[in-house]
Amino acid sequence: MSTSSKAKLTTSAVRAGINNDEQHGAVVSPIHLSSTYSLKGFNEKRQFDYSRTGNPTRATFAEAIATLEQGSVGIVTSTGMAAVHLICQLLSTEDTLVIPHDCYGGSFRLFTHLAKRGQFKLIVIDQNDQQALDQALAQKPKLVLVESPSNPLLRLVDIEKVAKASHAVGALVAVDNTFLSPLLQQPLKLGADIVFHSTTKYINGHSDVVGGVLVTKAAELGEQLAWWANCIGITGSAFDSFLALRGLKTLPVRIKQHQENALKVAHFLEENPAIQTVYFPGLPSHIGHSIAKKQQTGFGAMLSFELKGGTEAVRKLFDNLKLLTLAQSLGGVESLISHPSTMTHAGMEIADQLEAGITQSLIRISVGIEDIEDILADLAYGLEQSQS
Ligand code: PLP
Numbered sequence: 001m002s003t004s005s006k007a008k009l010t011t012s013a014v015r016a017g018i019n020n021d022e023q024h025g026a027v028v029s030p031i032h033l034s035s036t037y038s039l040k041g042f043n044e045k046r047q048f049d050y051s052r053t054g055n056p057t058r059a060t061f062a063e064a065i066a067t068l069e070q071g072s073v074g075i076v077t078s079t080g081m082a083a084v085h086l087i088c089q090l091l092s093t094e095d096t097l098v099i100p101h102d103c104y105g106g107s108f109r110l111f112t113h114l115a116k117r118g119q120f121k122l123i124v125i126d127q128n129d130q131q132a133l134d135q136a137l138a139q140k141p142k143l144v145l146v147e148s149p150s151n152p153l154l155r156l157v158d159i160e161k162v163a164k165a166s167h168a169v170g171a172l173v174a175v176d177n178t179f180l181s182p183l184l185q186q187p188l189k190l191g192a193d194i195v196f197h198s199t200t201k202y203i204n205g206h207s208d209v210v211g212g213v214l215v216t217k218a219a220e221l222g223e224q225l226a227w228w229a230n231c232i233g234i235t236g237s238a239f240d241s242f243l244a245l246r247g248l249k250t251l252p253v254r255i256k257q258h259q260e261n262a263l264k265v266a267h268f269l270e271e272n273p274a275i276q277t278v279y280f281p282g283l284p285s286h287i288g289h290s291i292a293k294k295q296q297t298g299f300g301a302m303l304s305f306e307l308k309g310g311t312e313a314v315r316k317l318f319d320n321l322k323l324l325t326l327a328q329s330l331g332g333v334e335s336l337i338s339h340p341s342t343m344t345h346a347g348m349e350i351a352d353q354l355e356a357g358i359t360q361s362l363i364r365i366s367v368g369i370e371d372i373e374d375i376l377a378d379l380a381y382g383l384e385q386s387q388s
Contacts, residue, residue: 009068009183010252016064017245031242032056051238053230061241062213064248065203068182069195071215073222075229076236076244080178080198081106083212087143087174087194089228091120095142098123098166102155102356103147103176105345111145127157137169146192147176148295149288152304152340152364153357154179154279156288159295163191172221178202178331183255184298188217194225201331204247205254211240254333254369258301261375262367268376269305274313274383276306276361302330304340304364309387311360314339317386323370323378330366335375338364 017029024030032055037048048054058076066074077083084107091097099111101124115122123139125132127146137144144166148157163173174194175187181202187195197203199211213236216222229235236244259282266280278285281292282299292299307313318326324337328344338344340358348356367375 012064012067013183013251014249016067016248017060020060029057029060029242029245031238033238052233052235055235055238055241057238057245058236058241061236061245061248064245065182065197065199065213066215068186069177069188069215070186071188071195071217071222072219073216073226075214075222075226076199076241077212077214077229077234078236078240079210080196080200080212081110082234083196083198083214084110084176086214086225086229086232086234087145087196088114088119089225089232090172091142093118093120096121096123096139098125098127098136098139098141098144098171100127100145100147100150100155100157101125101352102150102153102358103145104151104178105340105347107145107147107176108345108352109347127162128155133162133165137165137171140169141166141171143172143174145174145176146187147178148185149179149281149292149300149302151179151302152338152344152362154281154286154288154300154302154304156281156291156295158291159187159190159192167191179302180296180298180300181251181255181331183251184300185296188215190295193217193221199244200329202255202258203251203331204244205251205332206243206247207329207332207334209240209243209247211236211244213244255298255301257369258367259298261369261372262301262303263299264372265365265367265375265379266303268379269303272380272383274308274317274387276308279304301367302364303367304362306359307361307363307383307386309361313386314361314363316388317363317382320385321378321382323374324365324382330364332366333369335368335370336366338366340364 035051062074062076123136166173172193175192177195178198196214269278280303324335327336
């Protein structure tokens with residue numbers, strides 16, 4: 001795995017917005033809550049005029065993420081789903097969108113419902129199935145959306161390969177990088193045109209903001225999407241941008257601890273008799289391990305597993321955990337555990353869930369940065385009880 005650019009990324013994350021206040025010299029970038037900005041005079045605008053269109057705090061955060069993703073334009077949105085929806089503005093009725101069958105349930109719900117209403121044509125495939133990918137690309141799609149690693153099975157897609165094949169038929173490529181953050185994967189460098197995040201997760205990292213961000217490689221595409229973001233009114237608030245910017249500064253140290261803990265949890269689960277299968281890209285047994293090593297600079301801290309004993313065992317496990325919190329979302333400092341079928345992916349029909357490999361026994365963990373001994377002790381007890 002390459003680590004050469006890691007130090008620079010860390011510095012960029014920590015220094016985001018630091019000492020950019022020329023008026024007072026505030027070291028931490030100030031929060032600008034004003035909804036509107038005065039003109040210098042008749043028809044003489046300043047840089048900002050109205051906060052839906054542009055806001056200094058939001059602009060600082062957008063620039064920080066654009067720098068980390070090595071793109072040209074960053075757009076901060078009110079939620080991760082708003083960023084996903086924004087990308088859909090690139091599509092009109094005759095255009096085709098290709099998505100993976102195992103993307104985040106909320107994204108899947110949005111794409112399938114917009115397609116049902118005729119907003120665009122949709123092809124849902126396993127992007128690792130070469131024949132299915134070739135057939136989809138033969139339809140000359142306008143956009144190919146990739147989620148790698150995917151939610152909740154941590155499947156990996158070779159971004160460079162898909163981007164090359166998609167560009168060959170004139171398609172744009174957008175990558176959901178939520179599970180890794182720009183510190184562990186930079187899809188624009190791998191050939192994608194757009195990268196996006198739910199900043200609700202690792203970037204903010206403290207489970208107290210819902211937000212999104214999107215970065216484009218080409219300035220022109222970024223300007224087009226920024227125009228739409230203002231037009232439909234989905235830009236993020238100044239307060240959320242301030243919090244996410246604050247979270248970003250500790251992302252490098254958080255990610256380090258998250259990953260260290262996650263690897264230990266994965267090894268622990270692999271050995272536990274209550275577990276059927278562990279899905280974690282850091283394990284050599286994982287189907288995407290070699291792709292992860294090629295295109296990521298770390299394995300992240302999300303994992304999932306199949307528990308033995310069906311729904312009753314799942315219930316017993318959740319009932320007996322004291323530290324890991326049963327809740328949606330991920331990427332916060334606290335460890336969260338969830339049941340994708342009834343929680344994060346409940347927006348998908350059961351048949352679609354099964355097609356994507358989401359069973360009733362599948363459990364997802366967002367490994368936090370608590371003391372690893374406490375995380376493992378909690379899991380050990382819960383798993384033992386689940387089989388009793
Ligand atoms: N993409 C992924 C991979 C997600 O996990 C989520 C939310 O869980 C989203 C997008 C949507 O983000 P938000 O909940 O901030 O709207």
